[in-house]
Amino acid sequence: MDGGSGSIHRVLPGETLTDKVSLGTLTDIGGPATYAIMVERPDISSEMFCYEEFKNPALIRSNHITVTVMAAR
Secondary structure, three states, X not given: OOOOXXXXXOOOOOOOOOXXXXXXXXXXXXXXXXXXXXXXXXXXXXXXXHHOOOOOOOEEEOOOXXXXXXXXX
C-alpha cells in the first residue's frame, strides 16, 4: 500500500499498530465534504500465509473515522 510501512508486524489482542497512509493516493478527496474512512488489507502476517498461498486471506480492518475537509478561507 502506497505510503504504508510495508513491514510485517504482529499485533496481539489489546495492542495497537499505527501506520501512515497518504489518502490522496488511495481515493479522490477532491473538495470540501465529510468523508468516512476505513482501511482494510489482507492479513499477510499470519503464520499460515507465510507457508501457503491463500486465494482469500483474512482481512484486517481499521477503526472507522470521519474527516471533514473545509474550503480554504
